[in-house]
Every structure is written in C-alpha cells, then in structure tokens.
Amino acid sequence: MKHLITTLALGAALSVSLAGANAATFQAVAPEKSSVTFSYKQMGVGMDGKFKKFTAQVNLDTAKPAQAKGRIDIDLASIDTGSSEADDEVVGKSWFNVAAYPKASFVLKSLKATGTNQYEATGQLTIKGQSRELQAPLKLSPQGALTGSFVLKRADYAIGEGMWAKFDVVANEITVNFNLNLK
Amino acid sequence: MNSTYTPVAKGLHWLMAALIIGLLVLGIYMHELPLSPEKLQLYSWHKWAGVTVFLLVWLRLAWRLTHRPPALPEAMSPLMRLAAHTGHAALYALMVVIPLSGWLMSSAKGVQTVWFGVLPIPDLLARDKELGNLLQLVHKGLNITLMLTLAGHVGAALWHHFVLKDDTLRRMR
Numbered sequence: 001m002k003h004l005i006t007t008l009a010l011g012a013a014l015s016v017s018l019a020g021a022n023a024a025t026f027q028a029v030a031p032e033k034s035s036v037t038f039s040y041k042q043m044g045v046g047m048d049g050k051f052k053k054f055t056a057q058v059n060l061d062t063a064k065p066a067q068a069k070g071r072i073d074i075d076l077a078s079i080d081t082g083s084s085e086a087d088d089e090v091v092g093k094s095w096f097n098v099a100a101y102p103k104a105s106f107v108l109k110s111l112k113a114t115g116t117n118q119y120e121a122t123g124q125l126t127i128k129g130q131s132r133e134l135q136a137p138l139k140l141s142p143q144g145a146l147t148g149s150f151v152l153k154r155a156d157y158a159i160g161e162g163m164w165a166k167f168d169v170v171a172n173e174i175t176v177n178f179n180l181n182l183k
Numbered sequence: 184m185n186s187t188y189t190p191v192a193k194g195l196h197w198l199m200a201a202l203i204i205g206l207l208v209l210g211i212y213m214h215e216l217p218l219s220p221e222k223l224q225l226y227s228w229h230k231w232a233g234v235t236v237f238l239l240v241w242l243r244l245a246w247r248l249t250h251r252p253p254a255l256p257e258a259m260s261p262l263m264r265l266a267a268h269t270g271h272a273a274l275y276a277l278m279v280v281i282p283l284s285g286w287l288m289s290s291a292k293g294v295q296t297v298w299f300g301v302l303p304i305p306d307l308l309a310r311d312k313e314l315g316n317l318l319q320l321v322h323k324g325l326n327i328t329l330m331l332t333l334a335g336h337v338g339a340a341l342w343h344h345f346v347l348k349d350d351t352l353r354r355m356r
Contacts, residue, residue, distance in 0.1 A: 042223060042294075043223055043224065043226075043227040043297070043300060044227075044297045044300030044301070045227075045294060045295050045296075045297045045300075045303075046295065047293070047294065048293075082292070082293040082294075082310060082312075083292065083293070083294075085218050086218065088218075089218045163219055163220055164220060166220070168220070169220040169223050169224055170220070170223075
C-alpha cells in the first residue's frame with residue numbers, strides 16, 4: 001500500500017513538472033497556416049514579399065530540444081514580390097536561377113532552449129548552390145506557432161548578380177521571416 | 184493693376200514648368216524600360232520630383248489666391264477669356280491630381296514613396312494589384328490630358344506673342 005502511494009505521488013509530481021514545462025511534441029506543420037516572407041530595402045524603400053509554396057518538416061519534443069529535427073524547403077518559383085515584373089526577373093539566372101536551383105532549403109542542425117518558449121536554431125541555409133550556417137532565434141507559442149527571423153546577405157548566395165550586384169538600389173540585407181504552425 | 188506677375192509667381196511658374204516637363208519625359212521613357220537597377224532608380228527620382236511638384240503646387244495656389252495676377256489683354260473676347268480661365272484652372276487641377284494619382288498608385292502597388300530616399304510618405308491605400316493597375320491607367324490618362332492642356336497653354340502663349348503681338352508672354356518673363 002505504501003509503495004502504491006509513493007508511486008502515485010511520484011507520478012503526480014512528474015506530471016506536474018511536465019505540465020509546468022509545457023512539454024509538448026510536434027511532428028508536422030500545417031502549411032496553410034504557415035508563411036515564409038521576406039523584406040528588404042530598395043532605393044531606401046521598405047519592400048516585402050512572400051513565398052507561396054514551401055514544405056516544412058518538424059519533429060520537436062520541447063522537453064528534448066537538442067534532439068529536434070527540422071527542415072524547410074522553399075519553392076523559389078512561387079515567389080510573390082508584389083509585382084509580376086519583379087517575379088519574372090528574380091526567377092532568372094542573375095537572381096535565384098530557378099531552372100538550375102529550384103529550391104532553397106534550411107536544415108536544422110541544433111536547437112537549444114534559451115528561455116521560456118524561446119530557442120536558438122542553428123542550421124544550414126542553401127540557396128543557389130551556396131550553403132552557409134546561420135543562427136536564428138525562435139519563439140514557440142504553447143499552441144504551436146513557431147516564429148523566427150534572420151537576416152541574410154544576398155551577396156553570400158549570389159542572389160542578384162551582374163547589374164544587380166551593387167547594393168545602392170537593392171540592399172544586401174534581406175530579412176527572412178517564417179511562421180510555422182506546428183501540429 | 185499690375186502689368187506683370189510677381190517674381191515669386193514667375194519663379195514658381197518656370198520651376199514647375201521645368202519639373203513637369205522633366206517628369207513627363209522621364210515618365211514616358213522609364214515605363215518602357217526592362218527591369219534594371221537604373222529603372223528602379225528612375226522611378227524613385229520620378230516619384231521624388233512628383234512629390235516636389237505636389238508640395239509646390241499648394242504653395243503656388245496659396246500665392247495665386249493672395250496675389251492678383253495681371254488682367255487678361257483687353258482685346259480678348261469673352262469666349263477667349265473663358266478658354267484662358269478654364270485652361271489655367273485645368274492646369275492647377277492636374278498639378279494636384281496627377282501627383283496624387285501617382286502617390287495612390289505607388290501605395291496600391293506596394294512600393295511606398297520615400298521622398299529623396301529619406302522621408303517616407305504615408306501609404307494612402309493598402310496593397311492591391313488590380314487597383315494599382317487601374318490607378319496606372321488613371322495616371323496615364325491624366326497625363327495625356329495634361330499634355331493636351333499644356334499644348335494649348337504653350338500654343339496660346341505663342342499665339343499671343345507672335346500673332347496678336349501683345350505682352351501676355353512677356354509678363355511671365
């Protein structure tokens with residue numbers, strides 16, 4: 001009897017501590033409620049756009065963030081810059097060269113908790129055949145909304161070559177924002 | 184009665200004439216260009232100059248309302264007077280609505296106007312591609328109207344000067 005009570009008490013304590021840490025597991029992403037957007041400066045004007053098609057895979061147990069796995073693959077041809085003229089331009093050779101490199105990918109290498117519902121992701125970003133490691137701070141709501149952003153330098157990935165290579169018209173820094181709805 | 188315009192009125196007239204002709208030429212030239220950094224640069228310059236005209240026209244209207252211009256030549260018929268007043272009113276109206284249509288178009292197309300790359304002008308409309316295309320047509324239509332009105336304005340000035348040989352053109356010198 002005493003043994004049973006101890007077991008129950010331990011069990012209760014364990015579930016309380018788990019509930020306190022809001023431990024949750026997420027294994028999929030709802031694409032229709034997720035978004036990948038970007039913003040940059042053009043002639044000093046703040047511009048923004050989005051990618052309409054991407055896939056994301058996430059396997060996250062918030063109790064064990066170190067074991068998290070995830071990746072995002074973006075269909076670059078699905079870009080929406082807000083202008084069809086620009087959409088046609090950026091899929092071309094000097095920008096994304098979609099014919100040769102249809103996708104951009106971010107593959108998670110490590111995830112560490114930095115606070116309540118806050119993480120830092122380190123991963124490999126590959127665009128146009130160029131791979132670079134980057135860090136991005138993430139926020140995860142208890143409902144599973146994972147949001148984060150990072151700034152990439154387009155020159156690092158040869159995005160905008162030739163006449164576009166200078167930064168006086170289109171800035172080098174591109175902010176990428178993602179909002180993934182985890183299930 | 185003054186026989187000539189005030190120096191401020193003359194200054195504003197010629198400054199805006201230069202800006203507006205430059206804007207027309209630039210506008211016609213730039214929209215045909217294939218997308219390039221130069222094109223984006225030219226569009227920005229066009230918008231900066233357009234905002235400048237939009238600010239100057241209010242100054243000019245305020246000056247016009249507080250400073251009586253010289254009277255029209257006495258020999259002009261009532262019909263000619265009506266044509267002159269209508270033409271001038273149309274030019275003022277176009278100087279207000281053309282930059283405004285450009286501003287609205289920029290907002291609808293999702294490209295905010297930042298005056299000289301420094302001062303952001305608030306977006307009056309949310310991004311809406313179809314509305315943006317419609318406003319582009321409006322901007323174009325208004326500018327065709329402006330070019331026709333300007334042709335009448337310049338034609339009338341030259342007619343006064345060379346055919347009627349009165350001092351209408353000289354008063355703006």
